Amino acid sequence: SLHDKRCGHGRHIPYCLTQNSMSVDLGFPAKNNKRVSFGCDVDEREVITRKFLRKIHDDFHLVMIMEYFDESLVLLKRLMCWTLQDILYYKTNVRHYTSKETHIPPELRQIHREWSYVDYALYDHFNQTFWRRVNSAGNDFWGEVRNLRHVNQQMRTFCDRVTRLIPCSVSLKPLVVNDTRWSPGFTIDRDFCLLAKRNLDCYYSLQAERTAKALGLTRSTT
DSSP states (O other): OOOOGGGOOOTTSOSOTTSSHHHHHTTOOGGGGGGSSTTSOHHHHHHHHHHHHHHHHHHOSOOOOGGGHHHHHHHHHHHHTOOGGGGOOOOOSOOOOGGGGSOOOHHHHHHHHHHTHHHHHHHHHHHHHHHHHHHHOOSOHHHHHHHHHHHHHHHHHHHHHHHHSOTTSOOOOOEEEOOOSSSOOEEEOHHHHHHHTOOHHHHHHHHHHHHHHHTTOOOOOO
16 A cells, blocks of 8 residues: 555545645656655655656746746746736735744655655755746846836736726726837726736636536537
8 A cells, every 4th residue: 555644634535635746746756755755765766856846847848936926927928929918016915924934854854855855856956947048038127027027016006096996986097118229108097907916716607617618518508
């Protein structure tokens, strides 16, 4: 059995969900966790890990890094030939954890690195490739990142004001974003704000509705 009693998930889950969770989400076989954890053959662990990293590297044109979200969005925009309007975002479901400020002793960090060896290798690999990509980006990459942050803050300030207005009241004039060397200009209005501030429940409902229509499962209103 692959069940690890130390994880406390119960017998219905045969492996630990906290070990190499990012890699498992990306297709790393959970059954291989014991082959890359404490007491394993380190040479075999390296072979298994490198093979998995090569597959992910070949499968994805870009891997974004959460800690560098704005930089990641600019890289994505350039890769997809998008405009600035396509990558503006509104933060939702934000949580603050006091545990992030807890000091973790180096020895515990090392234990966790050994526990989730493939996850650490995954992050280290794509963190390195991410910064190589950033450092080789031209056309004033950091200027574009600063512009994204500036316009995004303008959008959030504008949308906060617009969505607080009482329906049918006098609306604010749209926010005009001028042309730049990186993107054409556009305007942000109330409709844009309503889309930007949708929560996950709304997206799930919309996706369910679209899927139902595609499958012909919607009820007739006549």
